[in-house]
Amino acid sequence: MRFDKDLVAASATPLVLGILAEGESYGYAILKRVTELSGGRMQWTDGMLYPLLHRLERLGLVAATWGTSEAGRRRKHYALTPAGHDALAERQEQWSVVADVLHQVWRSAQQAAQAPARPAVAEGWA
Amino acid sequence: MASRERLEAQIDQWRSYVQRHRAIAPADVDEMEDHLRGRVDDLTATGLDDDEAFLVAVRRMGNLDAVSHEFAREHSERLWKQLVLVPDDDAAQASGPAWRELAVVLALAVGAGIAVKVALAAFDTDSALLRNVPLMTAPFLAAYFVWKRRVARRVVGALLVPYALLAVVLNVYPYVDTGSTVVLAAIHAPVVLWALVGVVYVGGRWRDQDPRMDFARFTGELVVYVTLLAIGGGVLLGLTAATLSLVGMDIEPAMESWIMPFAVPGAVVVGAWLVEAKQDVVENIAPVLTRVFTPLTTVMLLVTLVVLLGAGGLADVERELLILMDAILVLVLCLLLYSVSARDSLARPGWFDGLQLVLVAAALAVDAVALTAMLTRIAEFGFSPNKVAALGLNLLLLVHLARSGLLLLGFLRERQPFGALVRWQTRFLPVYAVWAALVVVAFGPVFGFA
Numbered sequence: 416m417r418f419d420k421d422l423v424a425a426s427a428t429p430l431v432l433g434i435l436a437e438g439e440s441y442g443y444a445i446l447k448r449v450t451e452l453s454g455g456r457m458q459w460t461d462g463m464l465y466p467l468l469h470r471l472e473r474l475g476l477v478a479a480t481w482g483t484s485e486a487g488r489r490r491k492h493y494a495l496t497p498a499g500h501d502a503l504a505e506r507q508e509q510w511s512v513v514a515d516v517l518h519q520v521w522r523s524a525q526q527a528a529q530a531p532a533r534p535a536v537a538e539g540w541a
Numbered sequence: 542m543a544s545r546e547r548l549e550a551q552i553d554q555w556r557s558y559v560q561r562h563r564a565i566a567p568a569d570v571d572e573m574e575d576h577l578r579g580r581v582d583d584l585t586a587t588g589l590d591d592d593e594a595f596l597v598a599v600r601r602m603g604n605l606d607a608v609s610h611e612f613a614r615e616h617s618e619r620l621w622k623q624l625v626l627v628p629d630d631d632a633a634q635a636s637g638p639a640w641r642e643l644a645v646v647l648a649l650a651v652g653a654g655i656a657v658k659v660a661l662a663a664f665d666t667d668s669a670l671l672r673n674v675p676l677m678t679a680p681f682l683a684a685y686f687v688w689k690r691r692v693a694r695r696v697v698g699a700l701l702v703p704y705a706l707l708a709v710v711l712n713v714y715p716y717v718d719t720g721s722t723v724v725l726a727a728i729h730a731p732v733v734l735w736a737l738v739g740v741v742y743v744g745g746r747w748r749d750q751d752p753r754m755d756f757a758r759f760t761g762e763l764v765v766y767v768t769l770l771a772i773g774g775g776v777l778l779g780l781t782a783a784t785l786s787l788v789g790m791d792i793e794p795a796m797e798s799w800i801m802p803f804a805v806p807g808a809v810v811v812g813a814w815l816v817e818a819k820q821d822v823v824e825n826i827a828p829v830l831t832r833v834f835t836p837l838t839t840v841m842l843l844v845t846l847v848v849l850l851g852a853g854g855l856a857d858v859e860r861e862l863l864i865l866m867d868a869i870l871v872l873v874l875c876l877l878l879y880s881v882s883a884r885d886s887l888a889r890p891g892w893f894d895g896l897q898l899v900l901v902a903a904a905l906a907v908d909a910v911a912l913t914a915m916l917t918r919i920a921e922f923g924f925s926p927n928k929v930a931a932l933g934l935n936l937l938l939l940v941h942l943a944r945s946g947l948l949l950l951g952f953l954r955e956r957q958p959f960g961a962l963v964r965w966q967t968r969f970l971p972v973y974a975v976w977a978a979l980v981v982v983a984f985g986p987v988f989g990f991a
Binding site for chain 1: 569573574578580598602605607615616
């Protein structure tokens with residue numbers, strides 16, 4: 416499935432913060448987790464994750480440390496900071512409102528679609 | 542396994558491609574490489590071969606220009622190349638040489654200061670000081686390049702001979718203290734010294750044209766850097782003096798006897814070090830300045846020419862006029878030299894080259910007007926050492942610029958390659974040093990040291 420660029424950008428931050436809330440991680444593992452959680456329906460451009468992680472680091476939401484991988488390569492690990500936890504909680508609230516509103520509006524739109532004739536009839540009587 | 546090796550080579554290639562993006566720091570490349578390898582490993586585990594896995598992984602990484610753009614938004618400071626003089630602790634592996642270089646530079650700067658201080662104590666007249674201060678400073682600058690370039694001892698030995706000769710001539714000739722030949726010698730000696738420093742700078746390869754151009758570039762940048770250091774130092778001294786004067790302390794005596802003798806030669810040595818260090822980091826500044834001042838100078842010269850011709854000859858022809866003309870020609874020559882030094886030799890002729898031709902032509906025309914007036918005057922009143930020195934320099938500059946103009950015209954008409962103009966610039970440079978040496982060595986005896 417292809418996602419709109421702005422939607423990816425908007426959802427990436429809470430998603431990365433959420434994944435890091437599960438525990439410390441590194442770039443490639445974060446991406447794999449996104450694929451896993453979405454059942455492969457959400458795929459980001461790999462490279463774009465890193466500028467995002469650096470922005471979160473600069474904002475103090477995540478803290479980075481250099482470690483080594485199993486194969487002995489340099490690897491940068493990211494962990495959520497207390498400020499990151501707060502930001503995640505805030506984002507979570509905002510997104511549940513958005514999801515709730517979207518859900519409602521779609522349900523009513525669906526109901527309206529199931530009974531399309533009625534308003535026209537009422538107009539005719541008036 | 543051959544395919545593993547090919548994969549390693551491909552990853553290396555990819556790395557160097559990513560590194561070319563200025564906004565992506567080496568540490569970021571490490572991070573992305575780890576990612577790329579992780580992806581490749583997972584893909585090969587699902588049955589792809591190394592080549593296929595690499596291709597897919599690179600493709601998944603996305604458009605690097607877009608990624609670099611995002612990095613740039615995040616780290617705008619990276620687009621401003623930073624001059625790292627001494628490495629910070631993060632990259633401390635190879636810090637030995639850099640710190641050693643700083644120590645050598647500071648030692649030489651202090652050494653130059655001490656030498657000038659000794660000269661101040663040893664020579665009591667102003668003219669003796671003027672003759673000897675450059676003589677005292679140049680060896681320290683040269684020593685830096687001897688150390689930095691590991692210049693062969695043979696070259697250094699060969700240079701000691703002209704240096705010693707220069708020192709002897711400047712101090713043994715029985716100059717009349719108030720005469721003009723002593724001033725001429727003092728003014729021309731630094732040019733000779735600078736040529737000697739140049740030979741050290743190019744590591745003895747002074748016959749090659751390319752290193753010669755490098756030395757010309759170095760000279761331009763050094764002038765810019767020393768000027769900046771001088772402005773900074775001036776502000777600092779002004780603030781210090783103003784603060785100390787509040788408690789009734791006058792730093793003028795300290796300034797004359799201690800601060801200036803150390804600050805001025807020190808600034809030259811430190812400036813040379815800065816230019817060396819920033820070579821491949823920051824754009825050269827001198828060519829940028831030529832871009833700004835070439836049009837302005839052209840306008841200035843054209844206006845001058847119109848005024849000179851309109852006035853119907855020069856009313857008051859003085860020696861100063863000739864010196865003024867020399868200064869204008871030197872300025873035009875520097876503008877030409879530094880834009881030539883930075884121009885891509887293969888680029889096609891453009892409007893800026895045309896503008897330079899106008900500049901050169903205007904300078905030559907102004908000089909021709911002044912020179913005819915001056916020659917009639919010399920014919921009337923005879924030669925003095927000052928007039929001959931100014932006239933000689935004027936003629937050299939005239940030859941240099943006239944041929945440059947011809948080559949520039951040939952280039953604009955696509956009859957000559959640009960390289961011919963570049964070679965002419967560097968080929969003519971030593972002539973100035975020879976002329977300066979001639980003034981120092983011969984003018985005293987010829988004009989009776991007056």
